[in-house]
Amino acid sequence: DAGVIQSPRHEVTEMGQEVTLRCKPISGHDYLFWYRQTMMRGLELLIYFNNNVPIDDSGMPEDRFSAKMPNASFSTLKIQPSEPRDSAVYFCASSLTTSGFEQYFGPGTRLTVT
Amino acid sequence: GENVEQHPSTLSVQEGDSAVIKCTYSDSASNYFPWYKQELGKGPQLIIDIRSNVGEKKDQRIAVTLNKTAKHFSLHITETQPEDSAVYFCAAGSYQTGANNLFFGTGTRLTVIP
Numbered sequence: 001d002a003g004v005i006q007s008p009r010h011e012v013t014e015m016g017q018e019v020t021l022r023c024k025p026i027s028g029h030d031y032l033f034w035y036r037q038t039m040m041r042g043l044e045l046l047i048y049f050n051n052n053v054p055i056d057d058s059g060m061p062e063d064r065f066s067a068k069m070p071n072a073s074f075s076t077l078k079i080q081p082s083e084p085r086d087s088a089v090y091f092c093a094s095s096l097t098t099s100g101f102e103q104y105f106g107p108g109t110r111l112t113v114t
Numbered sequence: 115g116e117n118v119e120q121h122p123s124t125l126s127v128q129e130g131d132s133a134v135i136k137c138t139y140s141d142s143a144s145n146y147f148p149w150y151k152q153e154l155g156k157g158p159q160l161i162i163d164i165r166s167n168v169g170e171k172k173d174q175r176i177a178v179t180l181n182k183t184a185k186h187f188s189l190h191i192t193e194t195q196p197e198d199s200a201v202y203f204c205a206a207g208s209y210q211t212g213a214n215n216l217f218f219g220t221g222t223r224l225t226v227i228p
Binding site: 004033042043045048091093102103104105106107108 | 157159160207209217
């Protein structure tokens with residue numbers, strides 16, 4: 001299996017622009033998670049889905065952030081408008097209920113907002 | 115909600131020595147405790163996990179112990195090698211219907227000195 005795939009790997013954008021991060025989970029996994037990692041706050045869970053349905057979005061920092069999962073093999077995290085404080089590494093992870101809930105992380109997207 | 119504390123934040127050991135990283139958690143309902151290794155520029159990689167029905171688990175040079183009464187768990191790496199140098203994260207979660215999220219510690223940067 002190719003593992004969790006994220007794109008782009010690096011994104012540099014100007015404040016106010018829309019940013020879309022993409023994730024393809026491991027085939028067959030029924031949970032998908034979006035995390036943000038910064039030096040100050042560590043790894044933070046933003047939102048997670050089960051069978052394409054958002055279960056908990058309490059970690060989404062504000063209305064500028066939105067996430068969708070239109071099908072079992074694709075999810076997006078959108079920031080509109082972006083701000084410099086959104087600069088971080090964003091990770092997507094997936095897991096399979098029947099295998100014991102182990103989460104497998106993608107390589108991350110490093111976002112820089114100038 | 116769950117609160118996971120991790121110590122130390124940095125750890126340096128000589129090659130061949132052992133390394134121990136400790137975590138505490140607050141929610142007695144937590145029943146799943148994974149450990150992740152993160153190398154520079156990569157996503158966290160699951161290296162070992164333990165569930166609340168066991169007290170210890172080993173995998174070659176890595177072992178994890180769990181004390182549910184005291185709400186703490188530890189990662190032990192024996193015969194450390196330079197390739198063990200990375201940031202290690204502990205996490206805690208409770209698996210019940212509709213909930214599958216993890217709470218992460220703040221990480222330990224391990225340096226193995228050749």
